[in-house]
Amino acid sequence: MSDLVEARKNQFGGMVADPDALPEDPAEFRRRLDFSLLEWKADGIVAVWLEVPINRTPLVPVAVDAGFQFHHTGDEYLMMTLRLTDGARIPPYASHYIGAGGMVLDSSNNLLVVREKYSFAPGRPPQLKLPGGALSSGEHLADGVVREVREETGVEAVFDALVCFRHWHGYRYGKSDIYFVCRLRPLSSEITMQEDEIQECLWMPVEEFLADEGIGDFTKSIVLAGIKSPGMVKVDTPGFPSDDTREFMVTRDLADSGLLTLDQATIHQGSSR
Numbered sequence: 001m002s003d004l005v006e007a008r009k010n011q012f013g014g015m016v017a018d019p020d021a022l023p024e025d026p027a028e029f030r031r032r033l034d035f036s037l038l039e040w041k042a043d044g045i046v047a048v049w050l051e052v053p054i055n056r057t058p059l060v061p062v063a064v065d066a067g068f069q070f071h072h073t074g075d076e077y078l079m080m081t082l083r084l085t086d087g088a089r090i091p092p093y094a095s096h097y098i099g100a101g102g103m104v105l106d107s108s109n110n111l112l113v114v115r116e117k118y119s120f121a122p123g124r125p126p127q128l129k130l131p132g133g134a135l136s137s138g139e140h141l142a143d144g145v146v147r148e149v150r151e152e153t154g155v156e157a158v159f160d161a162l163v164c165f166r167h168w169h170g171y172r173y174g175k176s177d178i179y180f181v182c183r184l185r186p187l188s189s190e191i192t193m194q195e196d197e198i199q200e201c202l203w204m205p206v207e208e209f210l211a212d213e214g215i216g217d218f219t220k221s222i223v224l225a226g227i228k229s230p231g232m233v234k235v236d237t238p239g240f241p242s243d244d245t246r247e248f249m250v251t252r253d254l255a256d257s258g259l260l261t262l263d264q265a266t267i268h269q270g271s272s273r
Contacts, residue, residue: 005029005036007048014047014088015040019077022056030062037066037084046088050080097177100145101132103226104157104184111209111223112186114152114193115200126199128209129219130181140247142234145182153201154192157184161231162249164222181222183231235260 006021023029040048050068052059054076068080072093081090104112112131119126131152135144142159149157160183171177193201206227210220230252237248238260254260 003032003035004039005032007036009045010049012047012089013045014049015045016049017051019051019053019056022052022059024056024058026058026062029059030065033062033066037082041084046083046085047090048082048084050082052078052080054078095176097171097175098135098141098180099133099177100135100141100148100180100182101130101222102145102149102157102182102184103130103163103223104149104155104186105206105226106186106189106203109206110203111206112149112153112155113202113204113209114198116197117199127215127219128200128204128212129215130222131201140244141180141182142247145180146184149184152194152198154188154190154194156187158187159234160185161229161233161252163229163231164225166218166222181226183226 006018007015008018010016023032037048048068049071050063052063057078060078060080063080063082066082068082071079071081071090073079079093083090102112106112113128114131115128116126131149132145133148133152135141139147141162146157146159149155163181163183165178165180167176167178169176189203191201191203206223209215209223232249233252233255234247234249235255236242237246240246250260
């Protein structure tokens with residue numbers, strides 16, 4: 001058996017250990033890790049990525065003793081990293097939460113709004129707001145906002161356009177937050193409220209919503225954006241197959257113009273500007 005920890009080299013000059021091949025015995029892991037680090041450093045490897053499965057957590061103190069630091073965790077693993085050369089760049093883990101609100105306006109200018117059970121603003125009761133929430137891992141924005149509206153209100157809707165977004169630093173656990181606001185077209189009107197999180201859900205005349213002094217200016221402004229902005233629509237990603245890995249949005253006029261088709265006339269027109 002090789003004394004090296006089984007690993008592969010990545011495109012950035014780092015070494016990525018195979019988590020399934022890590023020895024279960026901490027003493028064996030310590031011996032092989034010490035040897036591997038000497039060999040990798042001599043070979044010019046700049047950094048090491050070590051994913052420790054949850055069923056091998058006794059290996060974590062060994063890695064810490066070797067100089068590894070915590071990078072991030074998942075449900076079933078802990079990722080650790082070690083720089084073997086000064087200044088080696090190790091990208092930080094995810095820096096943002098992603099959330100979406102659905103602005104659902106029916107043909108009679110009634111806006112779908114909710115009031116949550118709990119307020120995130122100390123000393124202020126929950127306000128009426130747009131339904132929405134956090135995207136799930138691997139979920140598209142257009143799909144996530146439709147799902148959140150359905151889960152909170154029971155109303156079925158389809159994505160129409162992205163109308164604005166808000167970027168906020170220091171949101172939670174030292175991470176930032178991006179909140180997208182999407183205009184949706186309702187397919188149903190009957191409300192089935194998610195009672196665990198929501199205390200009130202209703203269709204409200206949009207003029208009444210915008211005139212309510214108890215509703216914050218930010219919430220009103222994103223509703224106005226949904227009313228007045230043509231927004232950005234979802235189209236196929238140029239140069240890539242239509243699959244579930246990408247989401248591409250452009251302004252509606254650009255999507256309708258056909259200018260995203262890279263024929264020779266389009267290329268010539270773009271280069272002459």
